[in-house]
Amino acid sequence: MREPRLLTAVRHLVLLLFVGIAVYPVLNVLSISLRPGNRLRSTDLSLIPDNATIASYVQLFTEQPFLTWLGNSLLVSVLVTLTGVVLASVGGYAFSRFRFVGREFSMLAILTTQMFPATMLLLPLYILIAKLHLVNTFIGLMIFYTATALPFCVWQMKGFYDTIPPSLEEAARIDGCSRFQAFRLVILPLALPGLVITALFSFMTAWSEYIVAAQVLQEREMFTLPLGLKSFQASMSTEWGLYAAASILVSIPVVIVFVSLSRYLVSGLTLGSVKE
Amino acid sequence: MSFLRLSDLDKVYPNGFRAVNQANLEIREGEFVVLVGPSGCGKTTTLRMIAGLEEISEGSIEIDGTVVNEMAPADRDIAMVFQNYALYPHMSNRENLAFGLKLRRMPKDEIERRITEAARSLSIEHLLDRRPRELSGGQRQRIALGRAIVRDPKVFLFDEPLSNLDAKLRVQMRTEIARLHKRLKTTMVYVTHDQVEAMTLGDRIVVMKDGVIQQVDSPMNLYDSPVNRFVAGFIGSPAMNFFEGSLVRGRFSCEGIACPADESLPEGPAVLGIRPEDLQVQPGGACLGEAELEVVEHMGHETMAYFRLGTQTGVARLSADFPGRPGEAVTLYARSSSWHFFAPGEGGARLLTEETKTTGNAEA
Amino acid sequence: MKRLFLFSLLLLAACSPRESDRMVTIWHQMTPAERVILDDQIALFEHAHPGIQVRALYKETEELRSGFQAAALAGTGPELIYGPSDVLGSFQTMGIVQDMSPWFDESRQEEFLPQALTRLPSNNDPASKELLQVGDRIGNHLALVINRNLLQETPQTTEDLVRLAVEQTRDEDGDGRRERYGLVWNFVEPFFVIPFLTGHGSWIFTDEEGSTTPALDTPEAVAAYELVLSLQNEHKVIPANCDYETADALFKNGQAAMIINGDWSWGDYLANAEIDAEVVPLPVVASTGIPMGPMVATKGYSLNINAKEEQAGKAMELVRFLTSAEVQRVYMWSLKTLPSRKELLDDPLLQEDPTLKASAIQMANGRAMPVVAELRAIWDSMRPSYQALLGGSITAAEAAAKMQRDAVDSIRKMNQKLEPGLGATLIKGLGGLLLALGLFWALRSLHHMIKDWKHNRLAYVFILPSLLVLLLTIVFPFVYNVILSLSNMSLKHFQDWQVIGFQNYIEVFREAVFFSVLFKTVIWTAVNLVFHVGLGLLLAVMLNGPVVGKSIYRVLLIIPWAVPAYITALTWRGMFDYEYGAINLIASQYLNMPMVNWLGSPFEAFLACILTNIWLGFPFMMVIALGGMQGIPQELYEAARVDGASRGRQFFSITLPLLKPVLLPAVTLGAIWTFNNLNVVWLVSNGGEPSDQTHILVSYVYKAVFNLYRYGYGAALSMVIFFLLAIFSIGFLKKGRATQSVYG
């Protein structure tokens, strides 16, 4: 199916406009990272500053434990992504397909966990972390990140399962699957777009969080990237060059994750399975 | 010995709706049983309970002597063809067929053998390496059928497998299924809306209404001696004509009709049922009375004549050369042996003469 | 996959550090340059004391304060904290720091300048004083920095200052935009106005020793504000709405002849080769003859109340080392900080180095920062009125009067001691009843579940892990907050708080500002959400067709989501700058539109926050929509096309309804997140600027809790937010039938 030329042109126009809007502020960040002398603001529009320098980037790798932070962040984020995807894919399935006691209550209760202003949670959260002996452990961090990402992920997965005809798993059960097998072998592969989004979201949650991390992690070597990044910031004496350079570097893995995951954002997975 | 037995089966949905009510049914090994009934009468529900997809509220189901109430579908050794195919879209058609066999850890060559055999009999060999989405509706239907066949199960369940196919394909698939049954001699339970399918395929037919089984019988018995007005009206096309009147001392009468009836029938209000094909315009049998033709449809090999008898209407199936025109009056005759009398009301029971009472008893 | 998971768990276990008793932890808020020295010195110390390991952890000022409060309350925390002395007033009131004199006897204390040691009355015995901080430097004060490339003369009086600033302000090409400004500083921040106040003979508190009574409404203060205002309005020597970063960039770029800035910043200026910076003392106010005196603070080490015997001993060993003459000298030599030890006053460097000399003079002119909790209330009350004054909406006299009123009010709130009321007994009874009811309900559900277990075993197994994780993390904080919201936890009752009743809730609804902030929050949420979803859908639809370069577009469009928001939000703040921000520059230079004072006026500032947040949030919705669209069968569109449906119709009758299951939770959660999004408002509007007009409910909570220590009140407000959101979202989801599924 060919589209009318005009429509194609409109598509590109809209997309280009928003790409511009999306990218410009980030180019500014890039510009800060290349600016010598620790300046956040510039007084003109040029994106490549005078005497641009990559000193900040060099410094990140040579003088700052940037790679350690990167490793920590990757470890935590990947594990949170895995647990998030596993828990949400099963949890969402239960909500989509079963009518068990307390189903609606738990669905809504899961959502309500997101409604409390995070600022007020810090005090009890710290007490909790301390009492559970999770201070300065990645496990503590992971539990909190998973809990943060889960409500959305569970609901999202439930939404995706809802679009998959239940007769597919019934067919599978008659073919000899247990309920679990039917879920694993038939439904899960069809929920791939949902899994991608769940994975992306869990990853982002863990990757960019710093408030809880600041409570849990108490050692510079244990820092995750956002926390490392924040340590370049001090009231009125922030190292803007490092801060910006690190921000740019921090976003690269996200882009990589997104690119590799978005291959699986494919349509028409359930096509041909059932008569419409 | 019954192979599949439903005893006092009840299904109450969580919302309190009773979809199946005290169903009792015994099916012999190798028998082909067809479930019919109006939409929403509980056919699918019954089938799904047999399959194990729906919980049983009350009563029990036995397969091959084992109560399977609590048994998972996977362990019941049944195969089901879904109304909407339910093919696995992420597998090739071959994998769709092989899926159930692989789960049962069948050797590879045996799987291959069964698939080849089933594919040949359904003429789907050339489709096996495609995905379901690359097939036409009829082809998908055949893959779905193939998926059931390769399993070689104890019982086949079909839920309106041929609905939504075009007329020609339907006929073709119907004979395919008939052939299949002849070859495999496996027990089959088949849900359909289609009279022809029911009459041609079934060894016995189960008629349901509002969750209650009305009658279980061979196609001919069902046609000849329906147990109530509902079954009588449901089986046969066009449907049986009903005239409401009363029985008084061996005569049935209503406005426009007066005809003799068996003396042993109980007196009082009653409904007379006559199938369209039992009506004729040539003198013979009993005379029903003067009817006014309203619509006459020439079908080629026969003619449908819609008429009015007094205040009531009916249809007669007449020979192709019937010359009558709308507005004309004709005298209708009926073969007396084909009369059915029912108690008044929608589902009124068949009124029995001394004679039919005994034969009815004998049959049961 | 399972194996990978187990492996990672092992790895995690291996990574978890073993807490050891030998460890002494310091939380500090040193600048990056100071941290380098600190790390070196700690290494030396560890070398000399093999039994002690030191872990130094940088925390941003606010994080250090709130983090330390939480940790101390939980009975843990670092042994030592390092920072300016101003927090000690509240820390002492809360009882989370301890007296250091057992380890620091009189003779030792004698070695320090008197202002270097912070001694406050003991909580138990107000007559005796406790040593709460040992300072290792004195400073944190403002001075004037001159770019000698531009200006040779040094202003001696404020008249000189104005004259020179006017001379130095240049519009060389005559386009109405100045290429160079005479005098810049963080104009919108009250801390920077203090030297003008002192120079005019005014101060923030009344004059008695240790006073906590605000004295903001004085004729002298009004005169000071008028002078400051004239620099902006009459002489136009400073750009409109100049904040810290703008001032800093202008000076570093050689576009400003003079800057008023603190000692933390001088190193950067002196090291900058493009300018020839010199630090000089602030001038004398011409009308009074008093030199402008900045606030001077001591920075130093304090000991956690939870540091016990041996640990405390080790920690104090470290304090002795870090405040020693050798260490102070290193700081002084490399960072030009002023020492806190008497012996170092004779150090030759202090006499020779021009910067240190100027700094010392400036310090001598300065006034010590009061070590009282009330100081925060002062800043909080000054800021809105001061900014309103700069924005031109009130006069100097009105501003001063309003500051005073607000300060008195804030201090009253902060020091409020709520006592258990009638509600307390009611709550205890009600709590018991509720508990019993809850227990009954839980048991009944459990009973139902056990009956249901057989049928839905897999479902229970499937949701159990998720529920456990959530329960583990949320139940305690939630219950804690409920109790807190009924309690009198505040500055004065930090450790000894108790349930008092519903006073906090009454307070929430009694404050008129609550409803206006709520209204703003609703607007904020609605506008953001509409644009997030609208733009997300639009872009998803655009991407979901046959587009060349789709994957490239897709990646570029998620960039706002990928880059950390805390830097992009600041970038946006820069883009909204009145004179130098990209938005105004583009609008005025290319589109011929008038410049908008984005951050200086309440409505525009709020709009700026919204625009930033829209930018931050649309990629997420786009990805969700894109994912959801993959589940819509193409056949439906084909069918619709055959039926002659236009593209618009197709979107509204196919795409939108079928996206519902995935969009509904995303929209609900999006609304919740936006409602509670503190960061963007905080970063873009710099904590509610101008004049506290850009607050949404959460930032309002944040202010109440972290600036005024009103924990009980903040918790009650949070509960109100919670219930508002719960009612809204449950209603919304029920209406959208979101908990049901399309099939069975």
Ligand SMILES: Nc1ncnc2c1ncn2[C@@H]1O[C@H](COP(=O)(O)OP(=O)(O)OP(=O)(O)O)[C@@H](O)[C@H]1O
């Ligand atoms: N999950 C359910 N909850 C409540 N009622 C249901 C449920 N599923 C089906 N029903 C009701 O049960 C009755 C029987 O449904 P069933 O699907 O068995 O009908 P059917 O005989 O197969 O009809 P059709 O010929 O239209 O397929 C219907 O009236 C239907 O409305």
Ligand SMILES: [Mg+2]
């Ligand atoms: Mg059905």
